[in-house]
Amino acid sequence: MNYILYAVPFFFLLISLELLADRWRGLSTYRLSDALNSMSTGVLSTTTGLLTNVVGLLIYTLAWEHLGIVEMSAKDWWVWVVAFVFYDFCYYWLHRMGHERNILWAAHSVHHQSEEYNLTTALRQTSTGFLLSWVFYLPMAIAGVPPLVFLSVGALNLLYQFWVHTKHIPKLGWFEWIFITPSNHRVHHAQNPIYMDRNYGGVFILWDRLFGTFQEELDEEPVIFGVTTPLASWNPLWANLQFYAVLWQDAARAESWWDKLRIWFMRTGWRPADVEARYPRSKPDLSRFVKYDVPLTRGQKVYAALQFVIYVVIGSYLLANGAQLPLLTLLLSCAWTALGLYAIGAWLENRTFVRWLEVVRLLLNLPLLWLAQQQELIGAGLLPWAVLAAYTLISLGAMSALQRQWVAPVQA
Structure with missing residues (x-):
């Protein structure tokens, strides 16, 4: 079960x-x-x-x-x-x-x-x-x-x-x-x-x-959540790669081949001495801690939330039927999901390229629907095409309307 x-x-x-x-x-x-x-x-x-x-x-x-x-x-x-x-x-x-x-x-x-x-x-x-x-x-x-x-x-x-x-x-x-x-x-x-x-x-x-690893929550020490190397992003792909990238960068900078290898298996936070000397990292000052945020309009937030619902629905479908799906279908589903979630993250970060990314994402749904029908994952009638067309037009219209009232600071 x-x-x-x-x-x-x-x-x-x-x-x-x-x-x-x-x-x-x-x-x-x-x-x-x-x-x-x-x-x-x-x-x-x-x-x-x-x-x-x-x-x-x-x-x-x-x-x-x-x-x-x-x-x-x-x-x-x-x-x-x-x-x-x-x-x-x-x-x-x-x-x-x-x-x-x-x-x-x-x-x-x-x-x-x-x-x-x-x-x-x-x-x-x-x-x-x-x-x-x-x-x-x-x-x-x-x-x-x-x-x-x-x-x-x-x-x-x-x-x-x-x-x-x-x-x-x-x-x-x-x-x-x-x-x-x-x-x-x-x-x-x-x-x-x-x-x-x-x-x-x-x-x-x-x-x-x-x-010996227990610690009680103390009234005099309010919890500050997060990590000491902040993600500072809403990108779920980068969230999975961030610390690997940190380790890879330090490994590349290390002069010793032994350090390049062992950094991956050392205690968390360990860095080669030469890398630490040339590229020191400051300790976080929690007294000045500010949560990462990107200002968005209400319309931008609603758009992102509604787009995300689609991925919850499709993700639940894949979770229920994944064992019966062909390998190629699973691979395409993973790629489609990763692209969509990346696009939502870019939207939440207000990236300058996000409007074009959204257009590409929406248009890619057309060949994917055709493939889904070929694999008999959904009905072969015209109804799925009509639903997809309506969804695409509504999304493009909403994005166009939001673009005219785009008031949040744009990030490069």
């Missing part, structure tokens, strides 16, 4: 309720551009995951078949309980190393880039984590946990983590001692020095208490 797919409507229901709670309590935990950027990285992650998740699953299955020590059955209830706890233990170490090693932080940093903290932040997921994350779950395969159980408890672990991404829930008494809660996960998303690299558990906070 695809738990994530069935959870999507509940995600958006809870996001709506959090927005109502914001209004009721007079808080402001949402900014449209930030929320769309978080959800865009989530859509990109689930879409590309249709192609990339098979890597970890294949390796896990091979390890389970050939290296498994104990033969466990998915029919035994205790197997599910053990696997659920075991998974969170493995997740703790993956998560911890994701903060402590450069190459792993390059993938995981996507989840921390938002400078807000709300339920859309939970949807902010990496598209490159599949490269190395599978290593940390091999102990489960070797122990004999069946792939079906592994996938199921992994999805449940991820679903649990959704609700802890909120500022509306205070400390929860005794619950704080055993489980991950909104309070101790707010600590995890902080860039305050006292809070950084703490509270790694997915479901259980016990691992952090056991291994």
